[in-house]
Amino acid sequence: MKANIRSIRKQRKYSEEFKRRLVSDFEKGKFSVPQLEKLHGVPHATIYRWIYKFSIFNESGFRVIEMKDSSNKKMKELEARVKELERTVGRKQIMIDYLEKMMEIAKDELDIDIKKNFGTPQSTGSGKTNKK
Structure with a gap:
């Protein structure tokens, strides 16, 4: 008889300081989003969300696209x-x-x-x- 095993979804909590540091690294041009994704193991969608939220260059209604x-x-x-x-x-x-x-x-x-x-x-x- 098989045990009823559910996959447990792990949620990570990142500090605001960590988020801002990643956004700052991106804005300064030190790292690209894919590089940050590989370096810290954070999905690119999450990094883009942080960029929209914490970027000093981001204006509402504009989308940040890395060229x-x-x-x-x-x-x-x-x-x-x-x-x-x-x-x-x-x-x-x-x-x-x-x-x-x-x-x-x-x-x-x-x-x-x-x-x-x-x-x-x-x-x-x-x-x-x-x-x-």
Whole structure:
């Protein structure tokens, strides 16, 4: 015989401070609604309800809609930043290659070994040196 089991619906109670903090994070652009939903485990409909209730920008009769353009804009800004950093790394690599070539030319033509010479014995320390 099966037991009569009903699913118990759990209701969560959130403090007003928590609600306002989520709305504030959304308004400042720190997080999007889907990000807040994943981060705190609160349904997006509930977050939108809090936005309507607590937002300082919300006027009655207007609906708050999160534009995908803002997410796309952030993504494009990050991609631009990555490209800028890649260009910087490329310039640095060109400079390294140039300096290595100059050290090679100095060694071949001027007989100056700029790179560390591994055949040289190690220094014995900072002892007194004889002055002439």
